[in-house]
Amino acid sequence: PKFGEFGGQYVPEALHTCLAELEKGFESAVADPEFWKEFKDLYSYIGRPSSLHRAERLTEYAGGAQIWLKREDLNHTGSHKINNALAQVLIAKRLGKKKIIAETGAGQHGVATATACAKFGLECTVFMGAEDVRRQALNVFRMRILGAKVVAVTNGTQTLRDATSEAFRFWVSNLESTHYVVGSAIGPHPYPTLVRTFQSVIGQETKEQFKTLNGGKLPNAVVACVGGGSNSTGMFSPFEHDTEVKMLGVEAGGDGLDTDRHSATLTAGIPGVFHGVKTYVLQDSDGQVHDTHSVSAGLDYPGVGPELAFWKSTGRADFVAATDAQALIGFKLLSQLEGIIPALESSHAIYGGVELAKTMPKDQHIVINVSGRGDKDVQSVAEVLPKL
Numbered sequence: 001p002k003f004g005e006f007g008g009q010y011v012p013e014a015l016h017t018c019l020a021e022l023e024k025g026f027e028s029a030v031a032d033p034e035f036w037k038e039f040k041d042l043y044s045y046i047g048r049p050s051s052l053h054r055a056e057r058l059t060e061y062a063g064g065a066q067i068w069l070k071r072e073d074l075n076h077t078g079s080h081k082i083n084n085a086l087a088q089v090l091i092a093k094r095l096g097k098k099k100i101i102a103e104t105g106a107g108q109h110g111v112a113t114a115t116a117c118a119k120f121g122l123e124c125t126v127f128m129g130a131e132d133v134r135r136q137a138l139n140v141f142r143m144r145i146l147g148a149k150v151v152a153v154t155n156g157t158q159t160l161r162d163a164t165s166e167a168f169r170f171w172v173s174n175l176e177s178t179h180y181v182v183g184s185a186i187g188p189h190p191y192p193t194l195v196r197t198f199q200s201v202i203g204q205e206t207k208e209q210f211k212t213l214n215g216g217k218l219p220n221a222v223v224a225c226v227g228g229g230s231n232s233t234g235m236f237s238p239f240e241h242d243t244e245v246k247m248l249g250v251e252a253g254g255d256g257l258d259t260d261r262h263s264a265t266l267t268a269g270i271p272g273v274f275h276g277v278k279t280y281v282l283q284d285s286d287g288q289v290h291d292t293h294s295v296s297a298g299l300d301y302p303g304v305g306p307e308l309a310f311w312k313s314t315g316r317a318d319f320v321a322a323t324d325a326q327a328l329i330g331f332k333l334l335s336q337l338e339g340i341i342p343a344l345e346s347s348h349a350i351y352g353g354v355e356l357a358k359t360m361p362k363d364q365h366i367v368i369n370v371s372g373r374g375d376k377d378v379q380s381v382a383e384v385l386p387k388l
């Protein structure tokens with residue numbers, strides 16, 4: 001359960017039994033061909049494989065490497081979150097759980113979990129910061145229409161960090177009946193491994209599709225935005241041992257790394273324990289976790305997954321930060337050069353990918369993961385678009 005010095009289970013005694021039960025449930029599921037058949041039978045429901053295609057005008061704009069897009073935004077519910085939510089609900093059913101809880105920031109994970117619960121007939125409660133209930137209202141409507149209960153969390157900054165803490169607090173006193181579908185590659189073991197495993201369908205498909213389209217070659221780089229680390233570890237992990245393939249994670253630089261209003265945990269944080277796991281945290285030297293900011297609710301989080309912390313420590317992956325303003329440029333570029341309106345989270349990867357492509361020769365290739373669609377964000381962006 002360790003990623004070098006990172007990972008582990010830093011949780012109260014009360015959670016040990018259910019985490020051990022979940023680990024056994026996860027291991028028995030991945031070892032069971034029947035589970036994989038059940039998961040693969042859902043591919044037509046999700047819309048897998050998601051497409052991989054060139055971005056001609058974005059490539060021309062960048063003027064360097066060929067840019068390819070992995071279209072996780074085209075999945076059912078509009079992001080990569082559905083991959084992990086469905087897999088975890090299948091496991092919850094195998095564990096005999098009747099109730100599901102989840103945390104959400106952008107609302108994509110909340111919608112994905114509510115969707116999985118509607119499909120498999122489980123009760124669903126989603127914890128969401130009150131600030132995110134406001135700025136991702138479209139997804140709150142969707143969660144409720146799908147039959148989920150949305151609990152607005154008013155502690156702290158009323159964003160993803162607070163929703164996650166509240167979900168853990170609720171889970172501790174409902175362990176018997178309830179499975180907590182954690183939405184990112186964070187939290188105590190086995191969650192980072194479990195979530196990465198089910199999101200790695202992204203990188204596996206990308207590898208196969210790219211090789212088929214390019215005579216067996218691998219891309220020179222793969223790029224993904226980083227919130228908790230699920231779409232990035234999902235895209236990166238199948239390439240982990242292809243060391244010639246560069247991995248670039250793009251974090252939320254908010255108002256700038258020279259301010260205290262950002263969420264660039266790997267770029268500007270330090271090793272620490274947060275939400276039950278040893279990883280990188282935006283905290284000061286005496287462990288006070290910072291308040292964070294990002295224009296994108298899904299990246300607005302002071303922690304990150306331990307596997308990314310490990311790849312940072314070994315140098316296997318590089319991490320940069322894109323500010324709110326740069327993410328909005330990415331949002332506009334993909335919309336107006338490729339006709340694809342991306343989620344604000346994914347917009348960070350677009351900006352970082354374009355900047356990377358500019359530094360690479362035209363005969364090289366990069367794949368950017370478009371982790372989600374931007375419907376949830378169009379209202380907040382429309383207000384600032386004229387100034388872009």
Ligand SMILES: CC/C=C(/N=C/c1c(COP(=O)(O)O)cnc(C)c1O)C(=O)O
Nearest residue numbers: 105108109183227228229230231298372
């Ligand atoms: C689980 C909390 C994070 C959420 N979303 C995060 C997110 C992210 C960042 O999450 P990770 O992939 O887990 O780093 C990227 N792209 C989209 C479209 C997202 O919605 C959510 O609540 O939907």
